[in-house]
Amino acid sequence: MNDELATALGPTTSRSYRCACNKAIFLRNTQCLNCARQLGYHVEGRTMLAIEPAPQPERWVLARDAAVAAEPTTPLFQRCANFATASNCNWLIPAGTAEHPHAPENLTPGFCLACTLTRTIPDMSSPVNQELWRKLEIAKRRLLSQLLSLALPVETRLERPNGLAFDLLENVPGGPAVLTGHDEGLITLNIAEADDAEREKIRAAMHESYRTLLGHYRHEIGHYYWDRLVKDTAWLAPCRELFGDETVDYAESLQRHYKEGPPADWPLHYVTSYATTHPWEDWAETWAHYLHMADTVDTAVSFGLDANSVDIESDPYTLDDLWKPDDPNAEHFLRFLNSWVLLTSVLNELTRSMGQPDYYPFVLPREAIGKLHFIHEVIRSASTGVVPEAPTQAAPAPSQSQSQSQSQSSAPSAPAAQPVQTIEAAPVKTD
Template identity: 35%
Template sequence: MQIFTCPACSARLYFHNTGCRCGHQVSFDPDAATMRINAIPCDNREVIGCNWQADQCGLCRSCAMTKTVPDIGTPDNVPLWAKTEAAKRWMLANLMRWGWFTAQDAGDRPVFKLLSEQTATGDADVIMGHANGVITINVTEASEATRKERQEDLGELYRTMLGHMRHEMAHFLFVRLSASAEFVQAFRALFGDETADYGAALKRHYQSPKPADNNHITSYATAHPHEDWAETTAHLLHLTDLLDSASAASLVLPGGPAQGIDAYAETDTERLVTQAVETAIAINHVNRALDLPDLYPFVLQPGVRDKLAFVHRHLRLRA
C-alpha cells in the first residue's frame, strides 16, 4: 500500500486516516489514489469510520458494494463490521492499481453480504464463500481472538480478514476472467478442470486433507481447482502488497527494488515474488527479536510459482 500526503500541509497520511494533524478531515479518492480535503465523505464515516469519498447514493464505491450488513442490534457487531469494511477497502484499493473496479472498468461488481454469528435473535451459522457474484463474509472473524482460535483448530499458517477478502474476491475475479474461452483453456491446463464436482471434492478434502506440495500453495488449494485458484490469487495479492508496502515505507534490501517502486507495475512475476519473499525473510528475522510470528510463513515451490505467474499475467490485463 502507498503512503499518502495531506493536500493541505504535506504531512504523511496512511490509508486508514480520516484526518490530518493539521486539522483537516481527509477522504480517499479511489480513482486518483490520493487523499482529498474537499470531498464529500462516505455516509458510513460516522458509523464505521469509512474514510473514502462518497461515490453514489451517499456511499463510497466500497460501501456501495455491501448489500447486507451485520445485525447492529447486537452492539459488538458494529466494530466487527468496521474492521471487515476496512479490510475490504484495502483489498479493493490494491486491485484498483491493476484497473479493477475503477471508474473506467465497465465490468460487473461483486455484492457483499457481511453477516455475523451473533444476532439479536440468537446465534446464526455463517459460511463464507462466493456464489453468483455474491461474496459472503463472516464478520465474527474480525475478532482476533475468534480468528486465532479457528486458525489453531484448522492448523493454518495464516488466517486474517484481509486474507478472507482476497480469497473470496479471487472467486469473483475468476468468473469475470472466465468469459474468455482462451483463459479457461489455459486455466484448465495448469489448475485442472474446474467443472469437477465441487461438493464431493470438499468432502474428500475434509475427510483426508493433503499437505501443500510443489503445485499447491496450501492444503486447501489441493481440494479443487477453484480453491487452488483462489488460494494462489490471494497469495499473489499478499506478496505484491507486501513488496509495495515495504518500498513505500523505505524498507529496502541491498540488491532489491529501489525505494518508492510500484510493485503493481512489475511485469516479471519471478522478480516480484523473489523480492517479496526476501523482504519477508528479513522482517521475519526482526519479528523473532520480539518473539512474534513470521510475516509470511510459506515456501513457494516451482509449480506454485508457475501458477502465481499465470494469475499475475491475467490480473494485470486491466493495468
C-alpha cells in the same frame, strides 16, 4: 527496493501518503494529527488527500483547490454517508454543482463505492457488532483500494447483475450457520472472523499458518475474478493446464478434503493445503497470495525499504520457473518475485526478534510460481484492456457451483444465503 522493482508489477499505487502539510498519513486516517485537516480517500486518484470545507454546506474541496473553492468549476466532494456510522468510512464521493451535476450511476446515493458494495450488515444495536463491522469495512477498503490500483474491474450490481456485493452476516440462534463464500459475485463473510480471539481459535484448530480478514476477502474476490476474467475466455485452457479441470464435482472434492485431508506432498505443488481441495480453490488461494505479495511489495517500495542486500537460504527463482519464460514481461515478474523472497526473509527475522510468529509462514514451491506468474498476466491483461477473446466453443458446465467455497475454511460450505434487501438511499440494511 530498486527502481526496477517499482515498475515490475505494472499498474501499482503508492502506499505512502502525504497531507497538504507534508506529514505522513495513512489509508484509514480521517484527520491529520499534525495540521488537523480532514482527510479522505480519493478514488479517482487512488490516494489519500487533505480536504477543506467548501462554501456549500457539507461539501468539501481538495486542499490543493482551497484557493478557488468558490469557483463553479471547482470539483466538490462529500463524505460517504457511512462516515458518521460505526464503519467510519473515509472515502470521498463527487458532489454535484450547478454546472457540474454528478451523481455516479454505479453508486447508491450518498454512499461511496466501498459502501455501495456492502449489501447487508449485522444488527447495529449491538456494540460488539459495531466494532466487528468497523474491522470488516477497514479490511474491505484496503482490498478495494488495491483492486482499483491494479485497474481491475470493480463493478456494483447497479452496473451488472452479477456485479460485486458483500453480505456481512452473524450467526443467529436457530438460524443457519453463516459461512464465508462466493456465489455469482455475492461474497458472504461471517462477522465472527473479525473477532481476533475467535479467528485465532479457528486458525489453531485448523492447523493453519495464516488466517486474516484481508486474506478472506482476497480469497473470495479470487472466485469472482475467475468468473469475470477467466471463464469463457482464452485464459480458460491455460488455466486448466496449470490449476486442473474445474468441472470436477466441487461438493465431492470439498467433502473428500475434509474427510481425508490434503495429499502428503502438497507443499511441493500448492501455496496452501486448502488449495488442494479443487482447482477453483487452488486458483483462489494463489490469487489471494498474489494480492498479498503485490500489496506488501507496493508498501515496501512506497516507503523506500531495501532488502536487496539480504542473503536468503534458498536459491533465487529463475525464468525456467515461470509459466512463460519467454514472455516479454517475464523478467519484470521475476524481479518482483525474488525481491518478495528477500523482503519476507527480512520481515520474518524482524518478527522473530520480537518473539512473534513468522510474518510470512509460507514456502513457495516452484510449481506454484508458474501459477502466480499466470495470475500476474491475467491481471496485467485486464488492467491494460487487452482481454483474450472467448473460445469458439463454450467450456463444459461445472457439475457443482463454486457458490460457497471456503477461504481458510473450517467447515464444509452451506447453501448460499437467501437474498436480502439491497441498499436504497439509506444506510445498508441489517439482516
